[in-house]
Amino acid sequence: MNLKQIIRKVLNEEHTIKSRLEQVVQNLGIMEAIKLVGSVKKLFEVLELDYNDIRVQEDIVKNYLYHNEFEKVLFLKVNRVSPNRTVIDVYIGPDTAANHTSWFSSVVSDEFKKVFPFRFEPVWEFEWAKSKRTKIFLDVHIFDETENITESKEITKIQIK
Numbered sequence: 001m002n003l004k005q006i007i008r009k010v011l012n013e014e015h016t017i018k019s020r021l022e023q024v025v026q027n028l029g030i031m032e033a034i035k036l037v038g039s040v041k042k043l044f045e046v047l048e049l050d051y052n053d054i055r056v057q058e059d060i061v062k063n064y065l066y067h068n069e070f071e072k073v074l075f076l077k078v079n080r081v082s083p084n085r086t087v088i089d090v091y092i093g094p095d096t097a098a099n100h101t102s103w104f105s106s107v108v109s110d111e112f113k114k115v116f117p118f119r120f121e122p123v124w125e126f127e128w129a130k131s132k133r134t135k136i137f138l139d140v141h142i143f144d145e146t147e148n149i150t151e152s153k154e155i156t157k158i159q160i161k
Contacts, residue, residue, distance in 0.1 A: 018046055018048070021046055021047060028067065029067025030043075030060055030067065031064070032067075051116070052118075057118055057120075058136060061088060061120050064108070065090055070107050070111075071093070072093055074091045076091070077089040084135055086136045087136075088120075089141060090138055090140045090141065091141050091143040092142060093143060094144070095142070101140040102140075105122035108138070109138060119134055121137055122140075123137045123138060
């Protein structure tokens with residue numbers, strides 16, 4: 001094998017690994033992808049992601065929320081409140097507990113902090129989190145089926161590029 005063939009083979013293998021890993025992230029969630037490669041750092045390297053970019057952080061948080069193990073997320077709404085601050089409205093199913101939304105916000109943000117090099121905080125910690133350089137905040141709502149959600153609101157499923 002000459003040098004050109006070796007380079008083509010390596011580049012093709014890297015592209016295949018990246019595309020397969022992107023499929024795992026889309027279908028099974030970012031936590032499963034991390035388990036496959038061994039660490040968050042390796043995942044960011046393979047997918048060529050800059051975790052300091054707010055759009056990348058948004059996509060990772062949305063994926064994490066949709067594939068979380070604590071509660072089924074019905075849908076998300078992303079609100080950019082400034083160029084470097086985002087509030088993600090999370091809609092979950094009804095529950096009988098009075099503190100269900102605050103419990104969910106606290107649990108998912110605490111578990112997220114254990115794995116990722118950046119963080120998101122519950123929306124009620126907005127002022128305190130500014131000093132922590134937090135860019136993403138979570139506002140959890142109980143979805144009431146009687147509410148009318150208009151199509152003009154940005155309700156998205158995640159896509160990590």
